[in-house]
Amino acid sequence: MIPTLTNLEELCVSNDLLGNPEGLQDRISEDGYLFFRQLQDPAMLLELRRQMLTTMQEGGWIKQGTDPLEGIAEPGVQCTEGDPEYTDVYHQVYRNQLFHESAHSEMMLRTVSDITGRQTIPQPQKVARLWFPKYTAHTTPIHQDFVHFQGTYDNLTCWSPVGDCPIELGGLAVLKGSHKVGTVLEHHFSLGAGSLMIDQADYDALGLPWQTTNYEIGDTLIFPALTMHMALPNVTEDRLRVSLDNRYQAVDDPIAEHMTEPHLAGMSAFGWRETYEAWDSEEYQYYWKDLGLKVIPKDFSFANKGFDEACELARSGHEEAVHHLARLINQDPDTEQSLRAQEILAQL
Ligand SMILES: O=C(O)CCC(=O)C(=O)O
Numbered sequence: 001m002i003p004t005l006t007n008l009e010e011l012c013v014s015n016d017l018l019g020n021p022e023g024l025q026d027r028i029s030e031d032g033y034l035f036f037r038q039l040q041d042p043a044m045l046l047e048l049r050r051q052m053l054t055t056m057q058e059g060g061w062i063k064q065g066t067d068p069l070e071g072i073a074e075p076g077v078q079c080t081e082g083d084p085e086y087t088d089v090y091h092q093v094y095r096n097q098l099f100h101e102s103a104h105s106e107m108m109l110r111t112v113s114d115i116t117g118r119q120t121i122p123q124p125q126k127v128a129r130l131w132f133p134k135y136t137a138h139t140t141p142i143h144q145d146f147v148h149f150q151g152t153y154d155n156l157t158c159w160s161p162v163g164d165c166p167i168e169l170g171g172l173a174v175l176k177g178s179h180k181v182g183t184v185l186e187h188h189f190s191l192g193a194g195s196l197m198i199d200q201a202d203y204d205a206l207g208l209p210w211q212t213t214n215y216e217i218g219d220t221l222i223f224p225a226l227t228m229h230m231a232l233p234n235v236t237e238d239r240l241r242v243s244l245d246n247r248y249q250a251v252d253d254p255i256a257e258h259m260t261e262p263h264l265a266g267m268s269a270f271g272w273r274e275t276y277e278a279w280d281s282e283e284y285q286y287y288w289k290d291l292g293l294k295v296i297p298k299d300f301s302f303a304n305k306g307f308d309e310a311c312e313l314a315r316s317g318h319e320e321a322v323h324h325l326a327r328l329i330n331q332d333p334d335t336e337q338s339l340r341a342q343e344i345l346a347q348l
């Protein structure tokens with residue numbers, strides 16, 4: 001459930017603390033996030049926007065004959081993570097060199113290292129979100145990132161729109177101070193991106209304010225893995241929302257195994273070799289291999305619990321759960337989960 005827009009407060013801008021590690025650490029431990037205007041180079045991000053949206057236009061997502069920079073979605077096209085047609089275009093975008101390199105900018109590295117007080121690096125898995133207009137049932141619901149990215153609670157998510165992102169385009173909102181719960185709350189099945197959400201009663205009980213802003217290109221929101229957040233719905237008539245969602249961690253912290261692979265690698269035969277195929281530099285290829293990161297197995301319990309709930313709900317005809325199971329079957333009909341999903345749908 002999405003909080004009403006009238007409840008939203010403005011994010012606190014922390015540019016005045018840049019270069020002041022102690023100030024940054026105090027604020028993030030109090031607020032559960034740090035927000036900076038134009039932390040990343042707008043010109044670089046605008047070039048990245050041009051490249052990413054040109055690839056999406058070639059993939060049929062951006063209206064033919066329009067300037068890709070405008071981000072106007074092709075009418076009638078809508079898909080999201082979990083749909084094979086999303087992966088097809090997404091992995092074309094994923095090959096983009098600048099998309100990966102942008103995570104390594106000096107400003108980002110310095111800022112995250114100042115925040116953690118330790119040597120901090122981007123995780124290998126970079127993430128882009130390419131979100132269609134008026135596809136709001138699939139909006140990212142409220143969650144804590146630990147259920148998806150794991151590793152440690154200290155991992156930092158860095159969210160930045162690739163282009164201006166006014167509220168109606170559906171940027172991120174954070175629940176200020178919510179990291180102080182100190183633990184992962186129960187997550188439940190959701191049709192929205194990531195498929196897991198926290199119940200409204202659980203976050204309402206905290207009595208904390210939702211904050212967001214009209215983001216401009218270069219603006220960057222940084223928060224640790226327990227901070228509750230969600231995307232606002234993209235209610236624009238025809239614009240795609242494009243954003244980066246990269247994670248950073250201290251080099252001597254463990255990393256969950258799946259974060260060493262490309263995003264959505266499980267959806268198709270796509271690995272680093274394919275990612276790097278057209279790059280003209282090796283500088284940021286396999287950069288983590290020499291760092292001796294401690295790799296730990298992925299914990300599937302969060303995802304499995306969400307799946308079990310979806311099955312339970314689908315049995316009683318819950319429309320979103322049925323949609324979710326149909327999507328899983330469409331991805332790959334032969335997995336254990338898909339076989340179970342087929343049994344359930346057959347009985348409806
Ligand atoms: O951009 C989005 O809609 C979701 C971002 C997010 O919550 C995440 O990647 O953790």
Ligand SMILES: [Fe+2]
Binds near residue numbers: 143145
């Ligand atoms: Fe998230």
